[in-house]
């Protein structure tokens with residue numbers, strides 16, 4: 001994807017996996033043309049700000065707090081003007097259905113506001129689906145698998161489960177528009193959240209996995225090596 005995509009939007013771009021993906025996408029030999037880096041705190045983002053200064057024509061930093069409905073609407077509006085498409089501005093009818101159900105509600109709302117801003121994939125002339133056309137990739141986790149719930153003893157997986165359900169439902173709704181949806185488990189990576197596992201620079205599998213996605217994988221839950229994960 002880093003090699004072919006025109007515009008990429010990354011949430012949680014100030015640290016952890018998000019920041020690493022920004023780095024890898026702009027520093028690849030074939031960098032993305034436009035990278036919208038969303039984070040909730042515009043102060044104290046030294047690494048992201050340094051990268052944005054180094055690549056001013058590629059990276060735009062956008063303020064997004066996924067728990068704040070005003071911030072969600074404002075950032076979606078900003079995304080619209082940056083990708084050259086005005087937002088539809090109306091209320092998202094699905095918002096009330098999902099409100100207060102999962103703590104990923106803000107991300108789901110943001111995703112629905114941004115989807116109409118995606119370039120029209122069907123008009124691109126390219127066959128099939130891919131991340132270089134139009135795609136929404138959720139970074140989920142193996143713990144979101146229903147099969148592991150009995151081992152978890154916690155409500156923590158519900159957040160990732162919400163993202164997984166979004167991808168599954170949206171897959172069908174947006175199939176005709178040729179927008180690809182996928183859910184990726186990044187593997188265990190040493191970040192503030194992850195703790196143990198491989199280092200961020202070793203976690204290159206995520207972008208490779210995105211690159212290889214086609215219409216065959218839309219709606220799939222995969223790990224960073226492309227292995228199918230149990231629901």
Ligand code: NDP
Nearest residue numbers: 012015016017040065066067140141188189191192193194
């Ligand atoms: P980090 O804790 O390193 O980073 C989390 C990012 O999410 C930060 O940029 C944080 O911003 C942002 N964020 C949190 N809450 C909000 C919010 N309300 N609005 C906007 N941004 C927010 O996590 P990782 O990079 O390790 O994980 C990223 C994703 O990958 C997570 O969904 C995680 O569940 C998943 N994952 C990670 C694994 C790992 O081993 N690391 C394994 C499996 C899944 P801020 O700095 O402002 O807090």
